[in-house]
Amino acid sequence: GAVVSQHPSWVICKSGTSVKIECRSLDFQATTMFWYRQFPKQSLMLMATSNEGSKATYEQGVEKDKFLINHASLTLSTLTVTSAHPEDSSFYICSARDLSTGGKRYSNQPQHFGDGTRLSIL
Amino acid sequence: KQEVTQIPAALSVPEGENLVLNCSFTDSAIYNLQWFRQDPGKGLTSLLLIQSSQREQTSGRLNASLDKSSGRSTLYIAASQPGDSATYLCAARRSNDYKLSFGAGTTVTVRA
Numbered sequence: 108g109a110v111v112s113q114h115p116s117w118v119i120c121k122s123g124t125s126v127k128i129e130c131r132s133l134d135f136q137a138t139t140m141f142w143y144r145q146f147p148k149q150s151l152m153l154m155a156t157s158n159e160g161s162k163a164t165y166e167q168g169v170e171k172d173k174f175l176i177n178h179a180s181l182t183l184s185t186l187t188v189t190s191a192h193p194e195d196s197s198f199y200i201c202s203a204r205d206l207s208t209g210g211k212r213y214s215n216q217p218q219h220f221g222d223g224t225r226l227s228i229l
Numbered sequence: 230k231q232e233v234t235q236i237p238a239a240l241s242v243p244e245g246e247n248l249v250l251n252c253s254f255t256d257s258a259i260y261n262l263q264w265f266r267q268d269p270g271k272g273l274t275s276l277l278l279i280q281s282s283q284r285e286q287t288s289g290r291l292n293a294s295l296d297k298s299s300g301r302s303t304l305y306i307a308a309s310q311p312g313d314s315a316t317y318l319c320a321a322r323r324s325n326d327y328k329l330s331f332g333a334g335t336t337v338t339v340r341a
Contacts, residue, residue, distance in 0.1 A: 113272070139327065150233070150318070150331040151273075164276075200272055204327060218329065220273040 109135050111203050113221030121229055128186045128224045130201030140184040141218065142176065145178040157184040167228035182229060191228045199224045231256045233321055235332035243340050248306035250335045251321045252319035257297045265295050266302050266319045267334065273318065276303070280326070 110133040114183075118126055138159045143151040155176055156164040156215055163176035173195075175187040186193055201217040242248060245341045252262070258289040261280045265273040277286045277293040279302065290307040305314055316336045319331040 111272075124256040141328075148238070148333065148336075151320075151329075152331075153328060156328075198270075202273075217278065218327075219275075222272040223270070225270060226298065 109203075109205050109217075109219040111201065111219045113201055115224060116222060117119075117225045119227045119229065120191065122191065124228075126188045126191055126226060128188075128199055128201075128226075130184045130186070130203065130221055131182055132182045132203040132205075132219070135203075135205045135219075136181040137184075137205065138181060140178060140201055140203045142174075142178040142184075142186050143194055143200045143202070145200060145223075151200060154186075159184075188226065191226070193228045195229045196226055201225060231259075231321055231323060231330040233319060233330050233332040235317075235319060235335050238333065239338075241337045241338040241340060242309055244309060244311060246309055246338075246339075248304075248309050248313070248337060250304040250306075250317050250319075250337070252302040252304070252332055254300045254302075254321045254330070256321075256323070257300050257323045259297065259321045260324045261322050262289075262293075262295055262302050262319045263267075263322070263329070264302075265320065266320055267316045269316075276317075286318045291296060309337075311339045313337060314339050 112131045114129045130164040140157040142154045145151045157178040159178045165171045200223040202220045247273045263278045279286045279295040292305045295302045316334040318334045320331045
């Protein structure tokens with residue numbers, strides 16, 4: 108089955124540091140990847156949609172200068188949390204849309220999720 | 230804006246009992262609804278996906294129903310096992326849109 112790899116799985120760093128999280132589709136191509144944020148016992152909140160070769164689309168209330176997204180290839184998207192602060196501590200999950208399945212109607216294409224990154228800012 | 234609610238937030242049952250997990254959504258104009266499993270500190274594993282034109286989907290001990298008109302979906306897990314302990318999330322996909330709106334999940338504990 109389709110696999111999405113997310114790295115690192117856990118990171119602890121000091122306040123003010125920038126942290127990069129990678130999301131890779133290992134055995135399929137993904138022109139679109141999604142970045143979610145999840146606080147304890149809360150639902151996943153979509154932060155942004157990452158499009159290969161173009162600018163990401165951010166959801167309302169998400170600071171694009173704070174959360175930099177780069178989608179340089181069909182298998183890799185990165186999320187960089189710049190100048191991280193304790194309030195940025197959260198669980199970040201990416202997902203990727205598999206182009207090869209679901210027929211012509213793009214909405215049928217399933218999303219495959221990574222294992223998430225636990226970010227702790229001290 | 231689509232709002233997805235899952236009740237109860239937590240559930241504890243003895244092994245062997247059937248589980249019933251509820252999901253409700255405010256906007257019935259959905260394209261599909263998906264149920265996921267999330268283990269602690271992990272990502273999401275897709276369990277079942279129901280298209281808007283379908284009433285239910287089944288996979289092994291899992292059965293999910295969908296009633297668009299009332300804005301509800303139910304996940305049934307038959308003969309629960311301790312390995313079923315996890316958080317179960319439902320997510321609604323808007324029509325003609327790839328974005329998912331998630332519920333907060335139901336955390337299930339199956340006692341041996």
